[in-house]
Amino acid sequence: MMVKPKRAYFAPDDLNDPALTRLIFRLGMPAVAGLSINAVHHTINMVFVGMIGSHEIAAITVVLPILMMVGAIGEGLGVGVATAVGRALGAGDPQRASITASMLVMLAIPLGLVLTVAILLFKRELLILFGASEAILPLAEHYLAIVAFSVTLTMLQILSDFIAISEGNTRFSMWTLMGCFALNIVLDPIMIFWFDFGLAGAAVATIISQIAALGAYFIYFRRRIGTLHVAARFMALRIDVLKPVLLIGLPVTLTSMLSSISFAVLFTFAGFYRGDDGIAGVGIAMRVLTLGMLPIVGLSLGGQAVLSFAWGANNSRRLLGASGTLLVLTSAFAVIYGLVAILLRYPVAAIFTNDVEIADIAAQTLALTHIPFVFFGARQILLVLLQAQGRARLAGFISVAQNGYFLLPLLFILPHWFEFEGVLASLFLAPALTALMSLGILVVILRQLRDNSSSNPITSFNSIASERVS
Known part of the structure; x- marks a missing residue:
């Protein structure tokens, strides 16, 4: 051989x-x-x-x-x-x-x-x-x-x-x-x-x-x-080369920074209402959630190269096929991982702690955060598809949604009324609202790609490139 x-x-x-x-x-x-x-x-x-x-x-x-x-x-x-x-x-x-x-x-x-x-x-x-x-x-x-x-x-x-x-x-x-x-x-x-x-x-x-x-x-x-x-x-x-890089990249940077701020606020409120047990329990759930995100983010990183290449080649059929394949793969993993985390939330929490109170908080948080997680694959594929197309404004709008204009306001409103339950409700509602918005936009974009693909396999994308960065 x-x-x-x-x-x-x-x-x-x-x-x-x-x-x-x-x-x-x-x-x-x-x-x-x-x-x-x-x-x-x-x-x-x-x-x-x-x-x-x-x-x-x-x-x-x-x-x-x-x-x-x-x-x-x-x-x-x-x-x-x-x-x-x-x-x-x-x-x-x-x-x-x-x-x-x-x-x-x-x-x-x-x-x-x-x-x-x-x-x-x-x-x-x-x-x-x-x-x-x-x-x-x-x-x-x-x-x-x-x-x-x-x-x-x-x-x-x-x-x-x-x-x-x-x-x-x-x-x-x-x-x-x-x-x-x-x-x-x-x-x-x-x-x-x-x-x-x-x-x-x-x-x-x-x-x-x-x-x-x-x-x-x-x-x-x-x-x-x-x-x-x-x-x-x-x-x-060269400004003409730097501009599209910054327009796509700045929302990604802003999203990461907003995530850091959001989690700081989250743990502050968790500690305020439930002390160290609240911080530890929520922290365990977020660690498990992050672990589930890694395979999806990794697949989307690899797939983004294919999507960007197909968009640059003006090949709508390949762009649609690659998007569909990524959507199936990431969504299947998200659904399986989310259901396992929900169904086995108490054994999973017990892996990290022997404290009954912390484990109970962790299990409750695991269930609430992993219900909307089943749609994380769709949200992630929408994001990399928009980035591949150079649609910077819409990609930025989706990118900052969950930990930006959804989670932060919810954390400042709901805990005031419902205390720790408001913290948990915020962790559920922010990704759920992001998922609903992402699914709606993704359906529209995939329909546009399907129409272009059926009418002309190699197309100029004029109908969906109004936000493309030159």
Whole structure:
């Protein structure tokens, strides 16, 4: 049997492959694995920090929201560049795709440096804002002062991941993340305990791992293993290229930041009405919910490359087929996962706690949050379909709905009338309203695509491109 060459294994998949389901699985499953690896990475990192002491855990916890906001900026730019690159490749314009990718890599460096300076200048104020007490403030400041220097590395790594995914190479992204994760796990005990750096050792281990990951991407782009050519000669600032990236990416960043704010408010109200038990119970349910979202988000990330490519190629039949396949796959998983979480809510809650009161709150929250979760797949596919089409305003409107203009107002209204039950009602109503709105819009868009597909397989999309970003 002939061994597949390494270059062929890491080469991008053919985004025009007629076997749509197989292609989506090939692209989506490595993305799912990458997201899962990242989640496990943070968990194990926390375990090593926990071996130092409770104050160190508290310090890294209050730093986390700041790092999440940095990640939100990177994620927004990543989604924006991925959709723009996919459309350019589908339109048969690899040079524009390379210019887009190269320009965003160039911009990530000054942006990361500005964020680093801002964090260093205002680190104490930021940490106090996110709840650092006097006891943990010195530890948190020291840790944040070190990880602030990794902001540029974080931005570059996120962008590189999305660029590789956009050209159909989720495998390289997955293996790079796995290598980064493995190196970080090896370095954590060495830096923390052997060199006796303590909490600072965890930060140094993360930075070294990021440098290694970026080294892998440097080789990937330098040797042109993929389709794109990320090079200095393509790095001139072009507003016509940057505009569609920002219009798609900014709502994604805003959504992530709103999610952080919403969860802060959620846990504040849960703690106000039910104390630490309320925070713990709701926290367990949200952790289980997030775990269920990972496969759907991963599949949609892989599928987004196919959708963007089909839109760029003006192939409405393929766009419709890929959307339908993604909708079936993600909805089937959402329904199965949601029903299992609802039916087994008490055994699931018992996995996380032996406290009867906390388990009861967790079980109740699990049921209420996983009823609307069965529609999460449809909402996610609508979002990536709109992003692939460049319909920035509508994508942004859907993106910020659940944790923005639905959840936050509900949290400020319902608990005032119904106390803790109002908190739970907000967690049910926000995704339920988002699901209803998303389903209505998705039906309209799929009908438009079906009409175009039946009348002309290769169409200009004039009837649905009024919001397309040029």
